[in-house]
Amino acid sequence: MGKRWFVLLLALVLVFITACSNGNNGNNGNGGGSNSANNGGNEGGSTPAPSGNDQEKPEEDTVVVWTYPVHGYYEDELKELVADIEQQYPHITVKTEMLSWAEGPQKFDVALNSGNPPDLYFHSVDGMYVNTGLAIQLDEYLTPEIKEDYYPGTLELGQIQGKQYGLPLYQYQWAWGGNKRILEEAGIDWQTIQKEGWTWTEFKEAAQQLTKQLPDGSTQYALVTDGTSLDFIEMLTRNNNMPDVLDEEGNFQWNDERIVETLTFIKDLLDAGHMPKETAAIAPAKRTEMFYAGQAAIISKAIPYYDVMIVNRNKDIDAGKVEGEKIDFVLLPVPHHDGAPPKTTMGGEGYVAFRQKNDKGEEHARNTFLVMEALSGAKAGNSANELALPFVRKSQAELFEGKGLGNPVNQEAAKIMAENISMPVVLKLDVDLAAKQKQFKEQVVKPNIQALFAGEKSPEDIAEEFKSRGQQILGP
Template identity: 25%
Template sequence: MSLFAHRKRGLLIILLQLAAVLFTGCIREDGHGSASTNPEAKASITFVAAEYSSSTKPYFEKLVKDFETKYPNIKVELQVINWDILDSAYNTMISRNEPPDLLLTNIYAHFAKDGLLNSMDDILSKELKDDIYPYLMESSKMEGTQYTVPYVATIRQLYYNKDIYNEVGITQPPTDWKSLEEDARKIKETKQVDGFGVDLTDNEIWAYLSYFFYGAGGGWMRNGEWAINSPENVEGITFLKDLYAKGLTDAEPTVTTRDEKQRILGNGKLGMLISGNYFEAVVPHEYPGLKWGKGPIPVKEGQTPLVLGVQDVLMSFKTDHTNKEALSKFLDFMYESARYEEFVLREGFLPTIQTVGSKLAKDDPAMKQNLDAIKTAKFYPIQDPAWSAVLNATRNMGQTVLLGQTSPKQALDRLQQIALNKSH
């Protein structure tokens, strides 16, 4: 799953964007991109980045322009692609044997297993590697090899509309499932608006599964082995399904996305939802009069308070045009403190490098709190090659579970089998 994205653009825009990707692929100019270590030789880099917001593309376009001004012998061919079509776009490139030199997304291990990725140890400068928070680097490793580098991170928390809370007499956010259900019912019955927003769309379902897996004391894996159909996970999804059946969630968990629900909350029509810390930068900006608060993700009574961390990563594909020296310069440029700080603040992320993290934490108590929290966060198992297949299999299970077409146990049994099959 990705971090902050205004993912639901118009269908026409998405189709046009995909068409452009399919036709252009990863075209390189003649004479560019030879595998050379000569700094005077011309080189090219194809860079495919996920689009987080309307600000993403202008930011990266300026970054590329500034980089090419500094390094006129390195040409960067940029594509910023909406999350809705990102997977299909880069998979098309790979199927044509035209993978990007650099890709920013949220999964990687199946590519590493197939031998498609360069080791980042051969690309990262020592200065940059030493600057990245070590605990964020762990999930970027497979069998001791550093295949990716974390670019941005978030933590997930419960966000709520303070005005709604005050009107119905809720004094603090729920910390356990019992109070979550009680508060959602109070909001629904008193205000006649939805109590708890749930995103089970194909953009975010794995996040909500994680909240209730971990909240029940389960998780995706246990002791290094897949444990998707554990009794704890079944209990967590059963509780979520029951909330929906009782009318205590929003009416369309499989239709409206997290970003859309954030706007519904900002507009006073939703009491609470779980989102990333980018909520704090984006929603109050769109709704200046909004009074909002946050709390921990509610868990089953007796369970440890939950912090879920999410990170998106940069990876480098092996190509005939790979120029590791050029890639190293480009990464150093991307993570340069002032430039990287601008991106983090613009998109509402947590920084993954210590120079920027220390600076922002010093000036912003909320940033310090979030950076402290992510140190002990649970993450998706992105370092397992089966994760990509598991993630894809979750995309359409929300509706079948909510409508009773399959039981939570049956749905999780299927995911478990997919994980085991892809692990061998």
């Protein structure tokens, strides 16, 4: 009897020792791979869950993305990118909404002002976003590998005063565009213009040759723009030594003879009949329609993507889907003031990340960044490829090497123009000043430019109003 009790007691002691030993190994994180919770489920050397807590399985999360039809096939491309994300991060569900260019900005502004923006929004970074306190500063999430992947100067396109709020997907580039047939019929040396640029005086001389009456009695204009947006005046002022309404130091620029000269240049084109007298009533879609119809030799805002758009349109004409004349597109630099250097409006567009007024926490912010990085990464570089725009990341350029869709002649012209880049001033401005500049443009510049187009105000009167309202809104 005593012997059986001794054997039983010895067995209990061994069980106790084994239990204590296993417990100590678990507490020291040294369980030899038998405890999957302590190893974050990282068996076989796979990537740990990105939750920041290796001892817990990441909770399921939904990231909301609002975006636009960035190019003709972006909706299908986005579905593939989202599928890749959800496969790589099974705990993340990505919910996307495709906005229209016409109504999307207003919908986003309403959501932002109510404190409920989407987690990710496709746009350039904006000081107004930062001013709400809802834009997520991304610096802590940027790894050295991500930073190294961006070409010099491109990651900065997503910064406000040196702090990262967005990840650019591509570099946009604004230019003018010409109809090759009309230019050559008028004897315009567009090849030299692409290489060397042209002055306002040279453009006026060319405009004389490009404006004429067509056989059907209609007018072929040298230039067409729309009366609703500000890109036309902004491109011209940048080519007259004014980077924007404000410069990087916050000094008001549109308050001296330079703005009078710029407004007068526009008025002269209108008075000479080189631009339609109904310009104030022309919508962006109508502007493009007039260019396609051969009613204007040059369109006032064009991007290298016109190469792709017009090639597709030409194919539709050949297939009988569209009526009209096929066009050979020529990318042209914006003419510059005779006493000023040429400047090309460029910047970055991509995704900006936001919190909501009911903050979903740090884990959700990290998941948002994971989605943001994937939507801006190597495979996402197809957007730059489709738009015939410069890549921002080395991995994008490597993946799409030799697959460019742009006309090589126009691509070379775009490279030359990029040497004269004018970086967005808002990236350097204090957020309050950036918001005031935006207010000035909407409340003062836009109605006055429309009044100029309509012949209701003179350049001098508009310049005086810019001065007085500028002091009210922007300060002395």
